[in-house]
Amino acid sequence: MPYQSHYSDHSYQASLFKFxxxxxxxxxxxxxxxxxxxxxxxxxxxxxxxxxxxENNRIRLMELPPxxxxxxxxxxxxxxxxxPTFHLEIIPEQVDDMxxxxxxxxxxxxxxxxxxxxFKDQLRVRxxxxxxxxRTRLNxxxxxxxxxxxxxxxxxxxxxxxxxxxxxxxxxxxxxxYVGRINRKELTVIDEGNYRGTSHIGKTGLEKYYEAELHGxxxxxxxxxxxxxxxxxxxxxxxxxxxxxxxxxLDIELQKIAEEMLGxxxxxxxxxxxxxxxxxxxxxxxxxxxxxxxxxxxxxxxNALSHGVYKPLFNRAIFGQYPPGSTFKPFLALAGxxxxxxxxxxxxxxxxxxxxxxxxxxxxxxxxxxxxHGMVDLSKAIEQSCDVYFYELxxxxxxxxxHDFLAQFGFGAKTGIDLLGERRGLLPSRAWxxxxxxxxxxxxxxxxxxxGQGYMLATxxxxxxxxxxxxxxxxxIVPRLLKEIHVSGEDTVRSRDPSKTMIKLRRDSHWDxxxxxxxxxxxxxxxxxxxxxxxxxxxxxxxxxTAQVFGIAQDEEYDEETVAKKLRDHGLFIGFGPAEDPILxxxxxxxxxxxxxxxxxxxxxxxxxxxxxxxxxxxK
Amino acid sequence: MLSTSTQFFESDYQSRSSRxxxxxxxxxxxxxxxxxxxxxxxxxxxxxxxxxxxxxxxxVIRLSIAFAVMFFVAQIPPHTLYLWAPWFFAFxxxxxxxxxxxxxxxxxxxxxxxxxxxxxQPSEMMKLVTPMMLAWYxxxxxxxxxxxxxxxxxxxxxxxxMLIARQPDLGTSLLVAAAGFFVVFFGGIRWRILFGSxxxxxxxxxxxxxxMHDYQKQRVLTLFDPESDPLGSGYHIIQSMIxxxxxxxxxxxxxxxxxxxxxxxxxxTTDFIFAVFAEEFGIMGAIVLLSLYAFIIIRGxxxxxxxxxxxxxxxxxxxxxxxxxxxxxxxxxxxxxxPVVGVPLPLVSYGGTSMVTLMAGFGILMSISxxxxxxxR
Numbered sequence: 001m002p003y004q005s006h007y008s009d010h011s012y013q014a015s016l017f018k019f020x021x022x023x024x025x026x027x028x029x030x031x032x033x034x035x036x037x038x039x040x041x042x043x044x045x046x047x048x049x050x051x052x053x054x055e056n057n058r059i060r061l062m063e064l065p066p067x068x069x070x071x072x073x074x075x076x077x078x079x080x081x082x083x084p085t086f087h088l089e090i091i092p093e094q095v096d097d098m099x100x101x102x103x104x105x106x107x108x109x110x111x112x113x114x115x116x117x118x119f120k121d122q123l124r125v126r127x128x129x130x131x132x133x134x135r136t137r138l139n140x141x142x143x144x145x146x147x148x149x150x151x152x153x154x155x156x157x158x159x160x161x162x163x164x165x166x167x168x169x170x171x172x173x174x175x176x177x178y179v180g181r182i183n184r185k186e187l188t189v190i191d192e193g194n195y196r197g198t199s200h201i202g203k204t205g206l207e208k209y210y211e212a213e214l215h216g217x218x219x220x221x222x223x224x225x226x227x228x229x230x231x232x233x234x235x236x237x238x239x240x241x242x243x244x245x246x247x248x249x250l251d252i253e254l255q256k257i258a259e260e261m262l263g264x265x266x267x268x269x270x271x272x273x274x275x276x277x278x279x280x281x282x283x284x285x286x287x288x289x290x291x292x293x294x295x296x297x298x299x300x301x302x303n304a305l306s307h308g309v310y311k312p313l314f315n316r317a318i319f320g321q322y323p324p325g326s327t328f329k330p331f332l333a334l335a336g337x338x339x340x341x342x343x344x345x346x347x348x349x350x351x352x353x354x355x356x357x358x359x360x361x362x363x364x365x366x367x368x369x370x371x372x373h374g375m376v377d378l379s380k381a382i383e384q385s386c387d388v389y390f391y392e393l394x395x396x397x398x399x400x401x402x403h404d405f406l407a408q409f410g411f412g413a414k415t416g417i418d419l420l421g422e423r424r425g426l427l428p429s430r431a432w433x434x435x436x437x438x439x440x441x442x443x444x445x446x447x448x449x450x451x452g453q454g455y456m457l458a459t460x461x462x463x464x465x466x467x468x469x470x471x472x473x474x475x476x477i478v479p480r481l482l483k484e485i486h487v488s489g490e491d492t493v494r495s496r497d498p499s500k501t502m503i504k505l506r507r508d509s510h511w512d513x514x515x516x517x518x519x520x521x522x523x524x525x526x527x528x529x530x531x532x533x534x535x536x537x538x539x540x541x542x543x544x545x546t547a548q549v550f551g552i553a554q555d556e557e558y559d560e561e562t563v564a565k566k567l568r569d570h571g572l573f574i575g576f577g578p579a580e581d582p583i584l585x586x587x588x589x590x591x592x593x594x595x596x597x598x599x600x601x602x603x604x605x606x607x608x609x610x611x612x613x614x615x616x617x618x619x620k
Numbered sequence: 621m622l623s624t625s626t627q628f629f630e631s632d633y634q635s636r637s638s639r640x641x642x643x644x645x646x647x648x649x650x651x652x653x654x655x656x657x658x659x660x661x662x663x664x665x666x667x668x669x670x671x672x673x674x675x676x677x678x679x680v681i682r683l684s685i686a687f688a689v690m691f692f693v694a695q696i697p698p699h700t701l702y703l704w705a706p707w708f709f710a711f712x713x714x715x716x717x718x719x720x721x722x723x724x725x726x727x728x729x730x731x732x733x734x735x736x737x738x739x740x741q742p743s744e745m746m747k748l749v750t751p752m753m754l755a756w757y758x759x760x761x762x763x764x765x766x767x768x769x770x771x772x773x774x775x776x777x778x779x780x781x782m783l784i785a786r787q788p789d790l791g792t793s794l795l796v797a798a799a800g801f802f803v804v805f806f807g808g809i810r811w812r813i814l815f816g817s818x819x820x821x822x823x824x825x826x827x828x829x830x831x832m833h834d835y836q837k838q839r840v841l842t843l844f845d846p847e848s849d850p851l852g853s854g855y856h857i858i859q860s861m862i863x864x865x866x867x868x869x870x871x872x873x874x875x876x877x878x879x880x881x882x883x884x885x886x887x888x889t890t891d892f893i894f895a896v897f898a899e900e901f902g903i904m905g906a907i908v909l910l911s912l913y914a915f916i917i918i919r920g921x922x923x924x925x926x927x928x929x930x931x932x933x934x935x936x937x938x939x940x941x942x943x944x945x946x947x948x949x950x951x952x953x954x955x956x957x958x959p960v961v962g963v964p965l966p967l968v969s970y971g972g973t974s975m976v977t978l979m980a981g982f983g984i985l986m987s988i989s990x991x992x993x994x995x996x997r
Contacts, residue, residue, distance in 0.1 A: 010930075012763070013763050013808065013930060014933075016764075016808055017806060017808070017924075017925070017933055017937070018925055020805060020806050020808070020937075021806070021921050021924060021925050021937060024802075024805070024806075024921060024937070024941060025918060025921060028914065028917060028918075028941075028944050029914070031944075031948055032910055032913075032914060032948075035910065035948065035951050035952065035955070036903075036906070036907065036910065038952075038955050038956075038957055039864065039898065039903050039906050039955060040903055042861060042864045042865040042955060042956075043864060043865055043867055043868055043869065043898065043902060043903040043906075044868070044869060044903065046865050047865060047866070047868045047869075049865065050861065050862050050864070050865025050866040051865070051866045051868065053862045053865075053866070054862050054863070054865075054866035054878055054879055054884075055866075055878075057859075057862065057878070057879065057882070057884050058878045058879075058882055058884075224882070225882070226882040226883045226884075227859075227882055227883035227884045228883065232882070
C-alpha cells in the first residue's frame with residue numbers, strides 16, 4: 001500500500017502520535033477547566049449580581065397614579081375637580097389596515113395632519129402592542145360617534161383619563177391656582193417615587209401650597225414582562241391612595257360679588273373673619289382661566305396673560321405692594337394715643353399745610369384739603385382724613401416708634417397666609433434706611449410716612465390682616481384660605497386651630513375710640529365714605545385711602561389713554577362690620593381707582609351678604 | 621496487510637452483540653456518548669423553543685438524517701477515503717469558488733450553492749475534506765514533516781480557509797483552519813516550528829484585523845466591553861451572561877429559566893442554547909454536559925491512537941479535536957470570553973447543516989475505529 005512506504009518510521013511515529021494525543025488531551029482538559037472556571041465565576045461568584053439583573057429584566061413596576069384631591073369652597077361648591085377626558089388611541093398590532101383605519105377615523109372625527117404625523121412617528125418607534133394616542137380631548141359627541149363605529153375599526157380604543165378641571169373658571173383663580181405638566185426643575189424637588197405615573201403638579205396657589213395633601217400616594221403593580229416589554233401577568237398590586245380633599249374658607253358667592261364689583265380695575269379684595277383668620281374673599285384682578293394651563297397653554301395665551309397691560313397672572317393680593325395711604329391712619333392714630341403723644345381729645349389747627357418745626361427751607365407739607373380742616377381732633381382727623389394732624393403726630397412720634405407700634409399689626413412682615421411667595425411690604429425705620437439706602441433718615445420722610453406714603457408699602461393681605469386685628473380688638477391672626485382637610489378613604493377631618501398673637505393696648509377703651517372714629521368715616525356727616533353709609537342696614541367702620549402713583553417704569557410702553565389711566569391714584573379702603581361686633585374685615589385695593597371712597601361699597605356689599613348668610617352662626 | 625478476516629479474527633473473543641456492531645461499523649462507546657448528548661440537547665431545545673413540539677420534531681428528523689449519514693459514512697473504509705481525498709478536496713475548492721461567484725445570499729453572506737435539488741454549503745464539506753486532504757498529504761511524507769511539506773500543508777489549509785472567510789463565514793473558516801492545524805500537529809510538526817509559527821501568527825493579528833469586516837471587528841470589540849453597546853451587539857453577550865450567571869449552582873429548573881422563557885436570550889435555540897442550559901441546570905448541569913463532551917472527545921482520540929494507519933490516526937485525531945474546538949468556541953462566546961462567531965453548540969443547537977457534517981465526521985471515526993488492525997497492538 002502506497003502510504004505505508006515509510007514503514008520503518010512506523011513505531012516511532014505511533015509513539016510520538018500517542019504523546020501528542022496525551023498533550024492534546026491535557027490541553028483539552030486545561031481549556032475545559034478554563035471554561036468551567038469562567039462558568040463558576042458567573043454562576044457562583046457573581047451569582048447575586050446576575051440573579052438581580054435577571055430579576056430586573058423580568059419584573060417591571062407599573063405605577064398607578066393616585067387621583068388628585070378635590071377643592072371645595074366653605075359650602076361645598078367645587079372649585080377644582082377631576083374630569084374624565086377622552087382620548088382616541090390605536091393598538092397597532094390589532095389593526096389590519098392602518099391607512100384605511102386612519103382615513104376612516106378622519107371621516108368621523110377631525111384629526112389634524114400634525115396629529116397624523118405625530119402618530120406615524122410614534123408608530124415607528126413604539127412596539128406594536130403599545131397604545132398610541134391619535135387624538136386627545138374628544139368631546140362627548142365625538143366619543144359617541146366613535147363608540148357607534150367601534151366595530152369598523154379593530155384596534156381602536158377610547159381611553160378615559162382624569163384631568164384637572166376648574167368649574168368656576170376665572171373666579172378665585174389666584175387663590176386656587178392651577179396644575180400643569182411637571183417640568184424639569186420640579187422633577188428635581190419632588191419625591192420621584194411618589195410621582196411616577198403622575199403627569200401634573202400644582203403650579204401656583206393652593207394647588208401648589210397643598211400639593212402634598214392633594215397628590216395622594218402612588219400605587220404600584222408588579223408585572224412580568226418579556227424581552228419585548230409586553231406585560232405577561234400581574235404579580236402583585238398596591239392600590240393608589242387618592243389625594244385629600246380641601247375645604248376652603250372661601251365663599252365663592254362672595255368672591256364673585258367682589259370680583260364683579262371691582263369692575264375693570266386691577267386690584268385686590270380680601271375679606272377675613274377677624275377672630276379666626278378665615279379668608280372668605282380672596283380677589284386679585286384681572287383673573288385668568290386656570291383651565292388653560294392644564295393641557296399646556298399656547299404661547300400666545302401665555303404671553304397675553306403674563307405680559308399683558310395688567311399682567312393677569314400676577315397675584316396682587318400677596319405680591320402687589322402698594323403705599324397704604326390714608327388707610328394707614330387708624331393704626332397711626334392708635335399709636336399716638338397709646339404712646340401718649342396725642343391726647344384722645346387733643347386738637348390742633350389745620351390750615352391746609354404743615355411746616356416741619358426747625359426746617360429752614362419752609363417747605364410746606366400739604367393737606368389734601370387746601371383750605372384746611374380747622375380745629376381737628378383724632379375723631380375728625382380719621383373721619384375727614386386730615387393730613388396735617390398726622391404730620392404732627394408723625395413728627396411727635398418719630399419713625400422708629402411708628403415702626404415698632406405698627407409692626408405689631410403685621411406691617412413689614414409676612415402674614416403667613418397659606419400661599420407661597422408672599423411679599424413682606426415695607427415698614428421703614430432708621431435702621432432699615434441705613435442698611436438698605438446707606439443714608440440717614442430725614443425728618444421730612446417721617447411726615448410722609450405719617451400719611452402712609454413714601455417708603456411705606458403693604459400688600460392687600462397685610463392690610464386685611466391689620467384691619468382684622470383692629471376689628472377684633474387686638475387679635476392679630478394668621479390668615480388662612482384652608483378650612484379643613486378631608487382625609488381620603490377615612491372619615492376624618494383635619495383642621496388647624498387659628499393662630500394669633502394679641503396686641504395689648506394700655507387701655508381697652510382706645511379700641512372704642514378708633515371704632516367710633518372709623519364708624520364716622522362711613523356714617524358721619526363729613527365722613528370720606530359717607531356716600532356708602534346712606535341707607536345701610538348695619539354700621540360699618542372703615543377708612544378710605546388714596547395713594548399717589550409717582551410714575552411708570554420707563555421700559556413699560558402704553559398708549560396715551562393707558563398712560564393717563566395708569567397715572568391715576570390708587571384707591572384703597574379698609575373696613576369691618578358690623579361695628580358693634582365685627583364679623584368680617586375687608587381690605588380693597590384698586591389700582592388707579594382714584595379714590596378710596598369708590599371702593600367702600602365693595603366692602604359694604606360683602607359684609608352685608610356675609611351677614612345675611614352667616615349672622616346666625618357667627619364665627620367666634 | 622489488512623483484510624476483513626483479521627477483523628473477524630480479532631472479534632472472536634468479543635460478545636455477539638459487539639460483534640454485530642463491529643459488523644455494522646458502529647463504535648458502541650462513541651454511539652452511547654452521542655445518543656446521551658443528543659437526548660440532553662432535545663430536552664434543552666424543548667425548553668428553549670417555548671415547548672414547541674414542532675421544532676423538537678424537526679430536530680429529531682434532522683438527527684435521524686444525520687444518523688443515517690453517519691451510518692453510511694461508517695461503511696466507507698478509511699482506505700477509500702484516502703483514495704478519494706484529493707478529488708474531494710479539488711471538488712470542494714471549485715465549489716467554494718463557485719459560491720463566491722454565484723452563491724445565494726443568506727443573512728448577508730454568500731454561503732449557499734443552489735443545486736436546484738438542495739441548497740448546499742460547500743464550506744461545511746470542507747470541515748471534513750480539508751483534514752482528509754492534509755492527512756492524505758502528510759502520511760506519505762517522511763516523518764517528522766520537513767519544512768517543504770509543512771509549507772505545502774499550510775497552503776492546503778489557507779486556500780479553503782481564505783475562500784470561506786471571504787463569504788464571509790468566520791466561524792466555519794476558523795473550524796476548517798483548526799481541523800487542518802490539528803492534522804499538522806498530530807503529524808509530528810516540530811515543537812519549535814509550531815511555537816515559532818504560533819508567535820508569528822500572534823504578530824500578524826494586526827494585519828488580519830485589516831482584512832476583517834466591520835461587523836467582525838465590532839464583535840471582537842464588543843467582547844472586551846459589552847457595555848459599550850448594551851442595546852446593539854453587546855446585548856447578546858450581556859443577556860447571555862445574565863442567563864448563565866443567574867442560573868447559579870443548581871439552575872432555575874427545566875422550563876423555568878426566566879431569561880430564556882421570556883425571550884431575553886437571543887438566538888436561544890441555535891448558537892446561544894448553552895445559555896439556556898446553564899440557566900436552567902446551573903453549573904452542576906454544565907459540568908455534566910461538558911463531561912459528556914469530554915467523554916466523546918477522549919473516545920475519539922482513543923480511536924485515533926488505535927487507528928490502523930497514519931492516515932486514519934491523523935484524520936481521527938483532527939476530527940476529535942475539531943469537535944472540541946466547536947465546543948470551546950461556542951461555550952466561550954456564550955459565556956463572554958470569546959467574540960461572537962457563528963459556531964453552534966455541536967449536536968445540541970437547532971439547525972441542520974452542521975449537524976450532518978458533524979455526524980459524517982463521527983461516521984469517519986467509526987469507520988476508522990472498526991477497521992483497525994490487530995498486529996500493531
